[in-house]
Amino acid sequence: GDSVTQMEGPVTLSEEAFLTINCTYTATGYPSLFWYVQYPGEGLQLLLKATKADDKGSNKGFEATYRKETTSFHLEKGSVQVSDSAVYFCALSANSGYALNFGKGTSLLVTP
């Protein structure tokens, strides 16, 4: 079945450091891919998405490119801020069915 694997955290970075959170997926067909962010005590917010191969999603300085050849959707940001501290979830949505398949989440802590 469809699945998402993302790097386990926690990830601790200093402010202004470069961020990469790896995400790979297994799916039949051509899924849509998402990154969601969850701040402490809150629900999930959509951060960015990509719906086809080579699409690049971007938002708030975060980027991720849908790589079909490597089945990956890695999240990157050039310079993280303390306010980026949160849990980041990679997810996929198959073209059939309704469920979003989530990775287990990666906790990010950015220190001043």
Next chain:
Amino acid sequence: SQTIHQWPATLVQPVGSPLSLECTVEGTSNPNLYWYRQAAGRGLQLLFYSVGIGQISSEVPQNLSASRPQDRQFILSSKKLLLSDSGFYLCAWSVARGGAETQYFGPGTRLLVL
């Protein structure tokens, strides 16, 4: 714009008690609606989804049930809570065009069963 509400925000219930969590969506019609559970260290699990009033699909058999009495209202219930029902419950909606649509999440309800 669309907004999604959930209540209560936090709930502490004894084992064996009933449960009712409510989710409502504003600003859209005929959305697909979803209930997810986020348990500690276990990621997010889809519990139920609904594509219309009275239409409920269950993804995981358990002692929970869901109902959709109105177009933009989705309710999660239990007759008798178990300790294992503790977790963070998230409601979500998407445009009703079939699979692969972006899902938007509510603020969640944190449930602690003692």
